[in-house]
Amino acid sequence: xxxxxxxxxxxxxxxxxxxxxxxxxxxxxxxxxxxxxxxxxxxxxxxxxxxxxxxxxxxxxxxxxxxxxxxxxxxxxxxxxxxxxxxxxxxxxxxxxxxxxxxxxxxxxxxxxxxxxxxxxxxxxxxxxxxxxxxxxxxxxxxxxxxxxxxxxxxxxxxxxxxxxxxxxxxxxxxxxxxxxxxxxxxxxxxxxxxxxxxxxxxxxxxxxxxxxxxxxxxxxxxxxxxxxxxxxxxxxxxxxxxxxxxxxxxxxxxxxxxxxxxxxxxxxxxxxxxxxxxxxxxxxxxxxxxxxxxxxxxxxxxxxxxxxxxxxxxxxxxxxx
Numbered sequence: 237x238x239x240x241x242x243x244x245x246x247x248x249x250x251x252x253x254x255x256x257x258x259x260x261x262x263x264x265x266x267x268x269x270x271x272x273x274x275x276x277x278x279x280x281x282x283x284x285x286x287x288x289x290x291x292x293x294x295x296x297x298x299x300x301x302x303x304x305x306x307x308x309x310x311x312x313x314x315x316x317x318x319x320x321x322x323x324x325x326x327x328x329x330x331x332x333x334x335x336x337x338x339x340x341x342x343x344x345x346x347x348x349x350x351x352x353x354x355x356x357x358x359x360x361x362x363x364x365x366x367x368x369x370x371x372x373x374x375x376x377x378x379x380x381x382x383x384x385x386x387x388x389x390x391x392x393x394x395x396x397x398x399x400x401x402x403x404x405x406x407x408x409x410x411x412x413x414x415x416x417x418x419x420x421x422x423x424x425x426x427x428x429x430x431x432x433x434x435x436x437x438x439x440x441x442x443x444x445x446x447x448x449x450x451x452x453x454x455x456x457x458x459x460x461x462x463x464x465x466x467x468x469x470x471x472x473x474x475x476x477x478x479x480x481x482x483x484x485x486x487x488x489x490x491x492x493x494x495x496x497x498x499x500x501x502x503x504x505x506x507x508x509x510x511x512x513x514x515x516x517x518x519x520x521x522x523x524x525x526x527x528x529x530x531x532x533x534x535x536x537x538x539x540x541x542x543x544x545x546x547x548x549x550x551x552x553x554x555x556x557x558x
Contacts, residue, residue, distance in 0.1 A: 237508060237517050237520060239262070239263055239264055239519070240267055240519040241267065241535060242266075242267040242522065242524075245524040245534070245535065246535075247275065250278075254266070255300075257532070258535075259301040261536060263539065266306070268305065268308065271328030273311045273312060279294075279308070284335060285331055286338070291338060306342075306343070306518070306521055307343040307345045308332045308343075310344065310346055312328055312347065313349040313350055314326040315351040315378075317351060317359065322349075333398050333400075336398045341398070342397075342457075343399040343400070343457050344400055347405055348386070348402050348405075349409065350362060350407060354377055355377070362407045362408075363375045364477075378409055382409050383419075398426070400457070401429060402416065403429075403432045404432065406435060412436070413441070417450065417455060425454070428455040429450050430458040430459070431447065431456050431459045432459075433462065433464075433507065434460070434463060434464045437466065437498065444506055447511055447514060451513070458519065458521065460522075461523070461538060461542060465490060466498075467489055470487060470488060474489060485528065492526055492527070494524065494529060495537070496538065501545060504545040505544075507545075508547065512547065520542055520546065
């Protein structure tokens with residue numbers, strides 16, 4: 237299993253500068269942004285798409301640092317009720333898929349998107365309860381929209397030999413494992429999870445159970461290594477659906493944390509072991525969004541924990557069972 241890094245926290249570095257820093261840390265892979273919320277500081281779609289010379293130069297640069305690309309990231313909302321915003325997100329996503337195919341990168345990470353609650357609404361609507369009844373009706377509308385869009389996108393991705401790895405994220409239609417499995421069932425095997433545990437922790441979801449649930453469905457295409465700390469005193473007063481700004485740390489119910497600062501090392505060893513049990517033995521891509529430390533220190537500490545948690549070798553024969 238390789239350790240990777242989602243590179244936006246190193247946006248102040250050139251691509252080569254980021255590769256040099258990560259190589260010094262023992263990192264094996266990168267997940268650069270190519271649009272949407274991650275931006276494209278290290279890999280511009282316009283620069284590399286359909287340009288064989290630029291792609292060859294990129295391959296040479298990656299090889300020089302012993303690095304590979306685990307996925308291309310473009311997190312946005314292609315189901316947005318504003319047509320211009322939806323079209324922009326859709327273009328980013330399709331161009332990311334095309335570029336991934338040309339670079340022989342196996343996955344594009346993204347969000348499911350979130351529609352409005354009806355055809356005449358102007359704002360995306362995250363529905364978390366089936367009552368009053370109009371909310372249930374709105375949810376049916378959203379799933380119809382999502383099924384149609386992602387079915388067509390799955391065919392497009394299949395044409396390019398690329399998996400779509402959707403991060404289960406609140407304020408998106410798919411935010412937990414059952415929704416992820418439903419979207420995959422309705423659209424095809426190219427649709428799966430970019431399994432990010434950070435959003436599951438604060439929802440009260442068991443991460444290892446979620447891995448087993450999606451792993452049994454062969455639905456994990458990529459994995460983020462990102463932790464969350466729950467702050468009980470605040471959560472007991474106001475729950476975990478917390479709109480307090482992320483930089484108001486003392487008053488939030490939960491915070492994104494560097495790996496090992498929300499859950500201890502033994503927990504991350506359980507995650508790695510469970511991923512291997514369900515057949516995922518690829519990249520753990522560190523996503524740093526811990527507001528209590530700097531990007532570089534947060535990455536360094538996460539890498540330190542994961543180096544002890546991950547396996548470097550293939551499993552041997554269970555000779556003791558013969």
